[in-house]
Amino acid sequence: MRYVVAITGASGIAYGVKILKELPGERILIISDMAKKIIPYETDLSVNDIEQLADIVYDDHDLFACISSGSYDFDAMVVAPCSSSTLAKISSGLSDTLITRAAAVAIKESRKLILVTRETPKSAIMLENELKLARCGVTILDANPGFYSKPQSVDDIISFIAGRCLDQLRMPHSLYRKWE
Ligand SMILES: Cc1cc2nc3c(=O)[nH]c(=O)nc-3n(C[C@H](O)[C@H](O)[C@H](O)COP(=O)(O)O)c2cc1C
Incomplete structure (x- = not known):
């Protein structure tokens, strides 16, 4: 399996890091410019530390990278966290x-795409962007944890969201205790 993980400049860099750590198979990572600036504010990791978790790293400006082409296969893509700006671009078909x-x-190749959006409150514009994408089959997975698993730490909360992403990819994990 081959996955693309993108980290954009929303709060919640830790979600992307956790997903990157837990995903099996080949992981292709892209970190946006704004995410690179936010990383030191939110985590104790450097950009390089996060890049070390991936098998392949591409620059967000490298539009010549293989994943730019539909002919290059990957199984799924997760954007975590996904900023409202990236959400808006994807929703309007902007690919710069x-x-x-x-x-x-x-989206065009009908592959699984999960956007872990993080903004609150959400404007009508953001909600419309999410609705448009949801109607195209994109999974909008809000960074919005449940508390029935009784989280004891911030890491437990991060694991809940990462676990819900893995659930969407039909991947077994023990990141949170499921409701039984
Ligand atoms: C510290 C910080 C936190 C931010 N958090 C969010 C956020 O949670 N959600 C969001 O939509 N934008 C957030 N932004 C704004 C985005 O970083 C900004 O819109 C940026 O253009 C996103 O670019 P990107 O999507 O290419 O990473 C934040 C900005 C800063 C400086």
Whole structure:
């Protein structure tokens, strides 16, 4: 299995890091410019530390990268966290970065695309962008944790969201305790 993981400049870099750590198979990583600036504010990791978790890393400006083409196969793409700006670009078909281009490819090739959006409250514009994409088959997975698993730490909360992403990819995990 081959996955594309994109980290954009919304709060919640830790979600992308956790997903990257837990995903099996080949992981292709893209980190947007804004995410690179936010990483030191939210985590104790460097950009390089996060890049070390992936098998392949592409620059967000490298539109010549293989994942820009529909002829290059990947199984699914997760954008975590997904900023409202990236959400808007994907929703309107703008593909001027590798992240937005790979997302456009995922949609046109009918591949699984999960957007872990993080903004609150959400404007009507953001909600309309999400609705438009949901109608195209994109999974809008809000960074919105449940508490029935009784999280004891921030890491438990992060694991809940990462676990819900893996659920969407039909991947077994023990990131949170499921309701029984
Ligand atoms: C510290 C910080 C936190 C931010 N958090 C969010 C957020 O949670 N959600 C969001 O939609 N935008 C957030 N932004 C704004 C985005 O970073 C900004 O819209 C940027 O253009 C997104 O670019 P990108 O999608 O290419 O990464 C934040 C910006 C900063 C500086």
